[in-house]
Amino acid sequence: MAARPGTSVGALRALIVEAGEYLCAVPVHQVVRVLRALPVHPLPGAAPELLGLAEFTGEPIPVLDLCRLVKAPPGPRPPTPVTVVAWAGPPEARELVGLAADSALEIVEIAPAEVVAAGTQTLCGEASVGGRPVRVLNLEALGAP
Amino acid sequence: MLRGSDALPGSPLTGLLLMIGFGLLGSVGLAVGLSHGTPSWVFYTVLPIGVALLVLYVVLVFLPHTAQHRALVEATEAAQRLEERLGDTSAHIQAGDLVATLALAERLPPRLAVSFANAARSLGALVQQIQNSSIEVAVAGNAVNATASELASGSSEQAAGVVEITATMEELARTAAQIAANAASQAELALHAEQTGDTGAAAVEDALHGVEEVQKRISGIASRADTLGARSKEIYRVLDLITEIAQETHLLSLNATIEAVAAGEHGRRFSVVADEVRRLAQRSQESVASVRSLLDEFAGSIRATVVATEEGGKEAGHVLERAQSAAAAIAELRGALADTARAAREISFATQQQRTASDQVVLTLKEVSQVIQRMAEGLKHFSGTAERLNQLALSIQMLTQSFRLDSSRSLKNLGERWADEVALRAGHWEALGSQIEETVRHSPFVELVYVADMNGNVVVSAANPEWVGSDSQSSAVTAGVNAKDRPWFQAVLRDGRTVITPLYESLLTGERCFTVASPVRQAGGPVIGVLGIDVNLRSWTKI
Numbered sequence: 074m075a076a077r078p079g080t081s082v083g084a085l086r087a088l089i090v091e092a093g094e095y096l097c098a099v100p101v102h103q104v105v106r107v108l109r110a111l112p113v114h115p116l117p118g119a120a121p122e123l124l125g126l127a128e129f130t131g132e133p134i135p136v137l138d139l140c141r142l143v144k145a146p147p148g149p150r151p152p153t154p155v156t157v158v159a160w161a162g163p164p165e166a167r168e169l170v171g172l173a174a175d176s177a178l179e180i181v182e183i184a185p186a187e188v189v190a191a192g193t194q195t196l197c198g199e200a201s202v203g204g205r206p207v208r209v210l211n212l213e214a215l216g217a218p
Numbered sequence: 219m220l221r222g223s224d225a226l227p228g229s230p231l232t233g234l235l236l237m238i239g240f241g242l243l244g245s246v247g248l249a250v251g252l253s254h255g256t257p258s259w260v261f262y263t264v265l266p267i268g269v270a271l272l273v274l275y276v277v278l279v280f281l282p283h284t285a286q287h288r289a290l291v292e293a294t295e296a297a298q299r300l301e302e303r304l305g306d307t308s309a310h311i312q313a314g315d316l317v318a319t320l321a322l323a324e325r326l327p328p329r330l331a332v333s334f335a336n337a338a339r340s341l342g343a344l345v346q347q348i349q350n351s352s353i354e355v356a357v358a359g360n361a362v363n364a365t366a367s368e369l370a371s372g373s374s375e376q377a378a379g380v381v382e383i384t385a386t387m388e389e390l391a392r393t394a395a396q397i398a399a400n401a402a403s404q405a406e407l408a409l410h411a412e413q414t415g416d417t418g419a420a421a422v423e424d425a426l427h428g429v430e431e432v433q434k435r436i437s438g439i440a441s442r443a444d445t446l447g448a449r450s451k452e453i454y455r456v457l458d459l460i461t462e463i464a465q466e467t468h469l470l471s472l473n474a475t476i477e478a479v480a481a482g483e484h485g486r487r488f489s490v491v492a493d494e495v496r497r498l499a500q501r502s503q504e505s506v507a508s509v510r511s512l513l514d515e516f517a518g519s520i521r522a523t524v525v526a527t528e529e530g531g532k533e534a535g536h537v538l539e540r541a542q543s544a545a546a547a548i549a550e551l552r553g554a555l556a557d558t559a560r561a562a563r564e565i566s567f568a569t570q571q572q573r574t575a576s577d578q579v580v581l582t583l584k585e586v587s588q589v590i591q592r593m594a595e596g597l598k599h600f601s602g603t604a605e606r607l608n609q610l611a612l613s614i615q616m617l618t619q620s621f622r623l624d625s626s627r628s629l630k631n632l633g634e635r636w637a638d639e640v641a642l643r644a645g646h647w648e649a650l651g652s653q654i655e656e657t658v659r660h661s662p663f664v665e666l667v668y669v670a671d672m673n674g675n676v677v678v679s680a681a682n683p684e685w686v687g688s689d690s691q692s693s694a695v696t697a698g699v700n701a702k703d704r705p706w707f708q709a710v711l712r713d714g715r716t717v718i719t720p721l722y723e724s725l726l727t728g729e730r731c732f733t734v735a736s737p738v739r740q741a742g743g744p745v746i747g748v749l750g751i752d753v754n755l756r757s758w759t760k761i
C-alpha cells in the first residue's frame with residue numbers, strides 16, 4: 074500500500090508516471106524535473122529505446138522511451154506527454170537522462186517491504202499503488218555496463 | 219230433219235195401189251152384180267170409166283208424183299249429207315278443232331263453207347288473241363308477283379331494319395338520358411369540387427404563409443445556434459487554456475514536491491504547499507473536464523440544433539416548394555374543374571337535347587315502321603292478287619289451249635302435227651325415238667314425249683335433257699309404264715281427238731305440268747296409238 078508523502082520513515086518516495094498500459098515509479102531523489110515533452114532529435118542508428126537527444130538547461134540529454142524500456146504495451150495517445158529528467162547510472166557516474174512518459178500522475182511513498190523483486194535490470198521490483206501494479210524503476214542500473 | 223214421207227203423206231204408190239184396189243173392188247162388185255143379173259151396159263160403162271180413171275190417175279197423179287218423190291228422196295239424201303257434214307263441222311267446232319273445221323268447211327256448200335271458214339278464222343283469231351293476251355297477262359302477273367314479292371321482302375327487311383333502328387334509338391335515348399344524368403351529377407360534383415378547390419387554395423395559401431414564417435423562424439434559430447456554436451468554440455479555447463494551466467500547475471507542483479524532497483526537512487512545509495497546489499491543479503483539471511463534458515453535451519445539443527434547424531430549413535423549403543406546387547396545382551385544378559363543370563353542363567344540356575331528338579326520331583321511326591308494315595301487308599296482298607291474276611291467265615291459257623289453231627302456240631295443233639309425223643314412222647321405233655329426241659331437244663317446254671300403242675304400252679319415249687340431264691336414259695323414264703287406264707289415253711281413243719289434261723305434278727321434275735295427248739292415225743284413218751307430250755307449265759308460260 075502506498076503511503077502519503079512524508080508520513081513514514083524509510084519509505085521510498087517515487088513519482089508515478091504512465092507508460093503505455095503500465096504505471097512506473099521513478100524514485101523522487103533521482104528526479105530532476107518533470108517537463109512537458111521535450112522536443113527530441115532522433116539519432117540515426119540508435120537503439121530502439123533511445124528516442125533521441127533533447128535540450129535541457131542548455132545541455133543535450135538522451136531521451137529514452139519508457140514504454141519500450143519497461144516493455145509496456147502501448148496505450149492510447151497521451152493528452153499531455155511528459156519528459157521526466159532524472160539521474161541515471163551509478164552514483165559515481167550518474168548522468169541526466171530524459172524519460173518519455175505518457176503522463177506524470179503523483180508522488181507517492183512505497184514501503185520497501187511492498188516492493189517485490191523483479192527479474193530485470195531496469196526494475197527494482199513491483200509494488201501496488203492504489204490497487205494497481207506499479208513497476209519501480211532502477212535508474213542506477215540503467216547506465217551500468 | 220224434214221223427211222219425204224212427212225212432206226207427202228200419200229205416196230203415188232199408195233195411191234196407185236188404192237186405185238188398183240178400188241178397180242179390183244169395182245170389178246169384183248161388177249162381176250158379182252153381173253152374176254146376179256146386173257145389166258151388161260153397166261159393166262161396159264163402169265169398166266172403161268174405171269180404166270180411164272186409172273189411166274188418168276197414173277198419168278196425172280202417179281207419174282208426176284213418182285218423179286217428185288224421186289227428187290224429194292235425192293234432196294233428202296243431199297240434206298242428210300249436208301247434215302252429216304254440218305254435224306262433223308259443228309262437232310269439230312265443238313271440240314275446238316278449228317283446223318279440222320276449216321278443212322271440213324271446204325266440203326260444205328260455198329256460202330256455208332265461207333261462213334264456217336270465216337267463223338272458224340274469226341274464232342281462231344279470237345282464241346289466238348286471247349291466248350296471246352293471257353300469256354302477256356301471265357307474264358305480267360309473274361313480273362308483278364316477283365316485283366311485289368321482292369318489294370314485300372324488301373319491306374319486311376326494311377321494317378325489321380326500322381325496328382332495329384328504333385330499338386337502337388331507344389337505347390340511344392336511354393343512354394343519352396343516363397349520360398345527361400351523369401353529366402348533371404358530374405357538373406354538380408365539379409361545382410362542389412371547384413368550391414372545395416377554392417377552400418383548398420385558401421388553405422394552401424395560409425399554409426404557404428405559415429411555412430414561410432416557420433422557415434424564417436428556423437433561419438433565426440439556425441443563426442442563433444451558429445452563434446452559440448461559435449461561443450462554444452471560444453469556451454473550448456478557454457477550457458483548453460485552463461487545462462493547459464492546470465497541467466502546467468500540476469507539473470509545477472510535482473517539480474515543487476521533487477524540490478521539496480530534495481531539500482529534505484527544510485522542504486517539508488514546501489512539499490505540503492506543493493501537494494496542495496497539485497491537488498488544486500487536479501481539481502482544476504477535474505472541473506475543466508466536467509465543464510468540458512457539459513460543454514460537449516451543450517455543443518452536441520447545439521450541433522444537433524444546427525443540424526435540426528438546417529434539416530428543418532431544408533424541409534421547410536421543400537414544404538414551401540411543395541406547397542407552392544400544390545397551390546399551382548390547385549389553381550390549375552380549379553381551372554380544370556371550372557372547365558369540367560362547364561363542359562359537364564354543356565354535355566348535360568346537349569344530351570338532354572339529344573334525348574328529345576332521339577324520342578322524336580323513335581316516334582317517327584315507329585310511324586315509319588307502321589307504314590312499312592302496312593305497305594308490306596299491302597304488297598303481300600298485291601302479290602296474292604298478282605298470283606291469282608297469274609293463275610287466272612293460266613286458266614285462260616289452258617282454256618284457249620282447248621282450241622286447235624293453226625299456230626305454233628296451239629299445243630293441240632302441235633300434238634296433231636307430231637302425231638302425223640309419228641304415224642309416218644309407226645313400227646320403226648328406233649328411228650322414231652331418234653326423231654322424237656331431236657324434236658324434244660328443240661322444244662324446251664317439253665319434259666317428256668312418249669308413244670303408247672292401242673294397248674296403252676309405251677313403245678317409245680324421249681325426255682328433254684334440259685329437265686332430266688344429258689346422262690339420263692329416256693327409256694328408263696317410261697320403262698314398264700302402261701297408259702291404258704289413264705283418262706287422257708281413254709279420251710283420245712274414245713273421241714279420236716287431241717286432249718289436254720288438267721294440271722298435275724310431274725313425276726319427272728316435281729313441277730306442275732300437263733299432258734297433250736293426240737291420236738296417231740294410220741294414213742289419216744284408224745287410230746293406232748296415242749302420242750303424249752308432257753308440257754312444263756312454268757317453261758310454257760315463259761314461252
